[in-house]
Amino acid sequence: MQFALSLRRPLVKGVSSATGEHGCYWRLREILQQGRRAKTNLNSPEKTMNAVEVAQRQIDAWNRHDADAVTAGYAEDATYHTPRFDHPVKGRQAIGDWIKSVLKAYPDIRFEVISSGDIGGGLVAMQLVLHATNTGPFMDGTPPTGRTVTYPLASFAQVEGNKYRSEHIYLDRQGVAEQLGLTPKKT
Numbered sequence: 388m389q390f391a392l393s394l395r396r397p398l399v400k401g402v403s404s405a406t407g408e409h410g411c412y413w414r415l416r417e418i419l420q421q422g423r424r425a426k427t428n429l430n431s432p433e434k435t436m437n438a439v440e441v442a443q444r445q446i447d448a449w450n451r452h453d454a455d456a457v458t459a460g461y462a463e464d465a466t467y468h469t470p471r472f473d474h475p476v477k478g479r480q481a482i483g484d485w486i487k488s489v490l491k492a493y494p495d496i497r498f499e500v501i502s503s504g505d506i507g508g509g510l511v512a513m514q515l516v517l518h519a520t521n522t523g524p525f526m527d528g529t530p531p532t533g534r535t536v537t538y539p540l541a542s543f544a545q546v547e548g549n550k551y552r553s554e555h556i557y558l559d560r561q562g563v564a565e566q567l568g569l570t571p572k573k574t
Contacts, residue, residue, distance in 0.1 A: 438546035439503055442511040445544075445551065446498050454490050458483035462550040469556045488526035493519035501539075509546040515539070517558075521567055529569070536566040 436444070441460070448456035458479060461467070467476040467485065476485050490496065496519040503513040520535045540558035544551045564570040 436549050438505045438509040438511045438544075441546045441549055441551070442503060442513060442542075442544055443500075446500060446513075446515075449496065449498050452490055452494065452496065454483065454487045457486050460549075460551055461554075462547065462552050465551055466553045467556075468554065470558060470560050475553075485526070491523040492521055492525050492531070494522060495520050511542075511544045511546055513542040513544070515542060532567045532569070534567050536563060538563050538566065 445457060445460045448460060461479045461482050463479050464477075465479060465482060467482045469476070469485075476482050496517065499516040499518065501514040501516060503511060506512050516537060516539050518535075518537050521532045523531050525531075538558060540556060542554060542556055544554040546552065561570065
């Protein structure tokens with residue numbers, strides 16, 4: 388329960404991640420109400436990890452810049468939801484392409500875990516800070532800015548067995564764009 392309470396603390400001064408702004412609170416509520424339970428494949432030769440260990444394995448792979456290991460952490464038919472797209476990325480192959488594009492744009496990317504926990508049924512909530520320098524082009528062809536970004540984000544991953552079935556990422560797109568110099572700052 389301590390983790391759930393920490394979601395109500397501001398991630399950035401004046402911005403709360405669970406106040407209902409931009410629908411984040413309502414999406415979290417929807418995820419929790421789905422009541423899905425983690426499933427374990429007892430026939431798998433792979434050691435079954437708990438959901439938090441699976442999530443940490445993903446973060447470790449990101450921090451090693453190992454696109455293949457990050458991609459392998461998703462189920463074949465997984466979905467990945469990010470504010471960058473207005474639709475979920477579906478399937479391990481498409482998610483892998485997205486991961487490779489992120490690593491191309493931010494080759495020094497590093498995630499700092501602030502807090503994490505299994506909030507029930509294999510749903511792992513993580514509060515993170517991303518640190519990276521944009522030295523490569525974005526997936527849409529936008530050239531690199533050369534700027535360093537540091538921003539908070541939240542991840543909610545549904546774990547089944549040793550894989551992510553789905554992941555929902557929440558972040559402040561406007562703040563990221565401002566750090567990259569891609570939009571004018573508000574006055």
